Amino acid sequence: MSQRFDLGVHYFLQGEYDRAGRCFQEVLRDEPQNPRAWSYLGICSAHLGHASEAERALSKSIELSPENGEAWFHLGVARSLRSEWPEAATAYRHAVALAPEDMVAWHRLGVALSECGDPESASVAFERALVLSRETSTVPLEEPVTGRGPERGHLGEAGEQEGGREAQSWIDLALSLLSLGEEEEAVAAYERAYTLDPDRAARSLFRPMLRLVTAASGGPVEDEEPPEEEPRAAPRPALSRTAYAGPDARPEVG
16 A cells, blocks of 8 residues: 555645545555554644544554654644644654654744744754754755655655745744844855745845844844845844854754
8 A cells, every 4th residue: 555655645745635635544444553644644634624633643643653753743733733832832842852853843843832932942943953954954865864764755755845945944944033033043044045945035024124133233234135146145144142152963842
């Protein structure tokens, strides 16, 4: 049934959640104890707005495989879709505890914590995601980068599609960091977005927001224009605080 499972993942990544769910249901008819099929059935149900079905399927996946970080990640996404931020944060904390190198889970944890009104913990999660992004950016694409070995594929691809490598995700991260006062880290995230999609990055609110923050902090406001040839040429802000000097690696959170 691996082909049917892979077809389900394909539909899932295309946003065809109903067709994907039917594929995973077919897998489960033959393999009722397959935790990954339950996990993907759950996240498909969540995207379709079927909250109770999603919780049942994801709980079943975790019951079958408590150490399955993928299921905990999907549970966090399902709860985020319902704006159940404390519950989402809890699920993402489990996900990063089981897969501490999962950049996407750390990022999602930061978003959930920020929505919970815990900016300090959110900042730690965002910073960890940023550290991991720098580490993985130097890894050849054909090699695993999420610590899942051969099984990184499906969740790794989902993460790349939904947040890890998409320019919009990096823009969102940059804006979140900027709102937390992490100006230097925010610029680094924005630069990553620019390398992926210069047009989208240039159209975002990041540069106007950066100018406002810099002006409010008393620093000089530069007349910024989007770089034309060098993707990483985004100007650095005049920092209003001591430059970030934390450790290179800190243990996303849920």
